[in-house]
Amino acid sequence: MTGGIVKPWQIGLTLAWVALLGLFFAQVEIQIEGAAGWAANLPTWRIESHWLLDIFWGGRPMTGYHAWVFPFIALFFHFPMIFLAQWSLRLECRAIGCIMLFWIIEDYLWFVLNPAYGVAHFNPAHIAWHKHWLWWAPTDYWVSLLLASVLLWFSYKRKS
Template sequence: MSAGLRRVLGYYAWVLLMGFFFANAEIQIEGGAGWATSLPTWRIEHHWLLDIFWGGRAMTGYHAWVFSFMLLVFFMPMAFNGRWRWSDFVLSVGGLATFWVSEDCLWFVVNPAYGWARLDPVHAHWHPHWLLGLPVDYWWGAALAVGMAALHLALARRGR
């Protein structure tokens, strides 16, 4: 295994740990009421742009701020290391995809109101699209994470 691949796998392991911690924080915030259904926040339930960019889910003020914050977290190293590299950019995108898939899945697994058995279309109704027993977003996110890791390694080998 190359040193570059070890670094990428170490980074993704760190991101999984971040997802675990954030899932637990979000369980404390939302409890058993997923997708901010009981939070005092604004909601847009239906809009054609939500179908295109948000998987058909409602947009909430809570999620708008949390997603924006995590975007800043994952791109922070590029903002402060004084350089722009495509390899860093694609690894940040892959890390962000890994984070959201792991965080969302762990929210169900760790949440006393759900557990793995209730990660299904009936109980996780805010995930409107499912494939092979999981939300489609999980499959897209995992594919994006793997693709971005491979692209990062290729770009890093060329110094980009």
């Protein structure tokens, strides 16, 4: 649905589904990584520092794990368009906005549900790989939330 009238429940269902996917993937990553987030103890290659990582990755290392997981999730969110053989700029914006929300939710839930962290340890003192914080959350969350909101607004707004 890219041009018709969108009912509020459709938007709510989409957001709830993205949150559910984030919950499930957070649990998968907790089982894989344990207390050592950002693939710290996984048997994978790592690039610890590079100026491009500072710009595009928030200063976090690039790992083989993340090099495969990030595109996998992007492909997963694009599957409905492939399955239905339907693409539009609005659907692409919706998919990208949902991907951005997914990563915010998944990352936050990874900390909150992980027995090694919990809500009490969701802060810069305990989370070394989120280097930049604004108020009570990593800067990435705020930037992604803003961009996702714009993309989702565009994807759901009525055509003029």
